[in-house]
Amino acid sequence: MRLNVITLFPEMVEQALSFGVIGRAIKQGLMTVHTYNPRDYAENKHNTVDDKPFGGGAGMVMMYDPLLRTWQAVQDSGQAGDLYYLSPQGQVLDQSLCNALAQTEALTLLCGRYDGIDQRFVDRHVDAELSIGDYVISGGELAACVVVDAIGRQLKGVLGDEDSAKTDSFMSGQLVAPQYTRSEILGQSGVPAVLLSGNHQAIAQWRAEEAALVTQQKRPDLVGTSGGSNATHVPMRTEED
Ligand SMILES: C[S@@+](CC[C@H](N)C(=O)[O-])C[C@H]1O[C@@H](n2cnc3c(N)ncnc32)[C@H](O)[C@@H]1O
Numbered sequence: 001m002r003l004n005v006i007t008l009f010p011e012m013v014e015q016a017l018s019f020g021v022i023g024r025a026i027k028q029g030l031m032t033v034h035t036y037n038p039r040d041y042a043e044n045k046h047n048t049v050d051d052k053p054f055g056g057g058a059g060m061v062m063m064y065d066p067l068l069r070t071w072q073a074v075q076d077s078g079q080a081g082d083l084y085y086l087s088p089q090g091q092v093l094d095q096s097l098c099n100a101l102a103q104t105e106a107l108t109l110l111c112g113r114y115d116g117i118d119q120r121f122v123d124r125h126v127d128a129e130l131s132i133g134d135y136v137i138s139g140g141e142l143a144a145c146v147v148v149d150a151i152g153r154q155l156k157g158v159l160g161d162e163d164s165a166k167t168d169s170f171m172s173g174q175l176v177a178p179q180y181t182r183s184e185i186l187g188q189s190g191v192p193a194v195l196l197s198g199n200h201q202a203i204a205q206w207r208a209e210e211a212a213l214v215t216q217q218k219r220p221d222l223v224g225t226s227g228g229s230n231a232t233h234v235p236m237r238t239e240e241d
Pocket of ligand 1 (some may be wrong): 087088112133168
């Protein structure tokens, strides 16, 4: 899968995605991440990419023209896919949405900075807006990395154990059961006896019961939902928009 990221801070994205399973997946070519910096497409003396908002007000706005030229460069690659603007106004990301995005061959993530981007770019070129939650952060880069990571771990071969992602929280509408491992300090104290029994059927049953219990306790809103495994919905702009 190819992920293009339009960002004023490419190093931030590249660095953040260079660790752990995602870093390894990129090194192995299981997914590719291409960054495009609007400053490289500014075409003015000071490489300006932002200006004051019409009507006044605090903050600067990312300008239409450099964004358009950057988007055209991404499209010239032939592997742009749909364009998603990371925005606090977007559909809030969940497992189902991440799974749907992971089904695509390529997509492009646009990171805003300052007070956001010229609305005309959103209206004319953005297919959908994605939010990582109802709060505001300083730029889209961290949000883009969240999206890339959440998508990446769904791709074949990225996790060592093929089933790992399938058994994550949210994949079947539940949280997962608690986990325990070796401790010199605690020994086996506090570890549920069934996990030490070697009885795989009993362990599976305990995990299923615990998953239901913690979901009920921590996220009762998930009870009765089917979760991310039934993903079908990617928010898209329609022609009438
Ligand atoms: C400081 S924010 C601009 C916020 C804007 N003034 C508003 O109140 O809606 C700058 C950029 O950070 C990104 N951003 C901020 N919060 C986000 C969120 N919750 N999800 C995704 N991206 C976010 C967007 O790309 C946005 O253009």
